Amino acid sequence: MPELPEVETIxxxxxxxxxxxxxxxxxxxxxxxxxxxxTPSESSLCGLRLITIERRGKNIIFRFExxxxxxxxxxxxxxxxxxxxxxxxxxxxxFRIEFNNANLYFYDVRKFGRIGIYNxxxxxxxxxxxxxxPEPFDLTPPRFVELFGGRNKPIKIALMDQEIxxxxxxxxxxxxxxxxxxxxxxxxxxxxxxxxKKLHKSVIKVLNKAIDNRGSSVDDYLxxxxxxxxxxxxxxxxxxxxxxxxxxxxxxxxxxLGGRSTHYxxxxxx
DNA sequence: GACAACCTGACC
DNA sequence: GGTCAGGTTGTC
Numbered sequence: 001m002p003e004l005p006e007v008e009t010i011x012x013x014x015x016x017x018x019x020x021x022x023x024x025x026x027x028x029x030x031x032x033x034x035x036x037x038x039t040p041s042e043s044s045l046c047g048l049r050l051i052t053i054e055r056r057g058k059n060i061i062f063r064f065e066x067x068x069x070x071x072x073x074x075x076x077x078x079x080x081x082x083x084x085x086x087x088x089x090x091x092x093x094x095f096r097i098e099f100n101n102a103n104l105y106f107y108d109v110r111k112f113g114r115i116g117i118y119n120x121x122x123x124x125x126x127x128x129x130x131x132x133x134p135e136p137f138d139l140t141p142p143r144f145v146e147l148f149g150g151r152n153k154p155i156k157i158a159l160m161d162q163e164i165x166x167x168x169x170x171x172x173x174x175x176x177x178x179x180x181x182x183x184x185x186x187x188x189x190x191x192x193x194x195x196x197k198k199l200h201k202s203v204i205k206v207l208n209k210a211i212d213n214r215g216s217s218v219d220d221y222l223x224x225x226x227x228x229x230x231x232x233x234x235x236x237x238x239x240x241x242x243x244x245x246x247x248x249x250x251x252x253x254x255x256x257l258g259g260r261s262t263h264y265x266x267x268x269x270x
Numbered sequence: 271g272a273c274a275a276c277c278t279g280a281c282c
Numbered sequence: 283g284g285t286c287a288g289g290t291t292g293t294c
Contacts, residue, residue: 003288058289075289077278092278110277112289128290153271162290169288219280219287238288259273261286 002074003058004136004167005210006221006229010080011055013224014104017082021099023048023064028115030094033108035116037127040068042095042117050099057132057166061123069123071116072106077220078113081105109220132166136203139165144200148188155191155199156184157258168203170260171216171238176203178237183269184262185255209234237263 002010026042028034048064055061060080062070072080083103087093095106095115106115116126124130139147147165151158158164159173168176177184179202182195191199215221215229218239222228232239236246241254241263250267 006288073289075276076287108277109279110287112276114290157271160289171288216288221288258271260289 002078002215002221003169003172004055005172005207005213005231006215006223007055007058007060007074007167008211009215009229010074010224011053011060014060014080014082015053017102017224018050018099018104019052021050021101023050023097024100025098026096028095030111032111033094033106033114035071035073035114037122038071038116038118039122040117040119044068045070045097045117056129057135057162058169059129059132061129067119069118069120071114071118071123071126071129073114073128074108075110075112075114077110078106078108079220079222080224081107081222081226082224128162131163133162133164135166136168136207139200141197141200144203145193145196148191148196148199149193151188153188154185154257155182155188156262158188159203160258160260167207170262171218171235172203172206172210174238174263175206175210175236178264178269179206181269184257184264237265239263 023045026045045064048066051063053062060072083105092107092109093105094108097104148158156173159168180199182199210231213231214223216231217228218232237252240252243252245252245265248267250265252263253266255262
């Protein structure tokens with residue numbers, strides 16, 4: 001479900017509500033979503049202070065005292081929601097933490113999401129986190145060009161590759177490429193430096209604008225308070241197959257790349 | 271690379 | 283009944 005802007009929004013919401021609180025209780029209601037490889041049990045969080053919550057790519061990392069971290073990946077339909085009261089029975093509720101002043105719930109209809117608890121040495125070896133590429137906002141234009149320049153694969157596939165750059169998924173790959181005027185299936189190696197620099201600017205602009213609008217609620221995404229985002233109303237390409245391009249009035253086309261629906265304007269994107 | 275798999279639900 | 287869905291991972 002969520003990509004960088006959605007995860008960033010959730011992390012900000014949760015930090016504002018939970019930072020500094022003490023864990024009273026924590027537990028899985030369904031261990032199916034427990035990440036394989038995590039070792040300390042969830043009960044070891046009890047009594048610990050939540051130092052802060054961080055985002056790394058699409059991953060959410062809760063930092064607790066005692067060198068413990070909890071890693072959450074929401075995948076397609078996962079949600080982290082705050083609540084004062086216990087929700088009534090919900091078959092999609094899989095994990096909960098009670099803090100002294102609020103509760104945090106993990107819901108996931110499709111059960112693709114994962115939660116794992118690690119100490120710092122285990123966290124350093126985490127198979128997904130340890131291989132993650134740089135954060136988009138940390139990249140200079142030359143570094144961005146270097147990262148994508150020689151790649152012999154469609155630029156959209158490279159943009160969504162978490163080991164090349166972290167946090168971009170299907171929506172923001174399509175939107176960034178629209179903003180840069182680049183066809184999603186163009187091989188990265190065929191794009192000259194100026195156009196790659198333009199793409200870098202577009203990625204940053206699109207991600208920032210999406211964060212400002214609290215993410216895109218196309219299907220399932222809700223923020224930490226259970227509210228929808230607004231960026232779905234501003235999408236130029238994603239999900240607009242057959243509709244008129246907002247810039248040139250041509251019809252938005254759909255192709256499949258890397259097994260994912262890909263939307264672009266054949267006139268604006270070359 | 272392409273493709274299926276992991277799951278459930280919405281929609282045609 | 284079939285298709286599709288903000289993701290990742292393992293197998294051709």
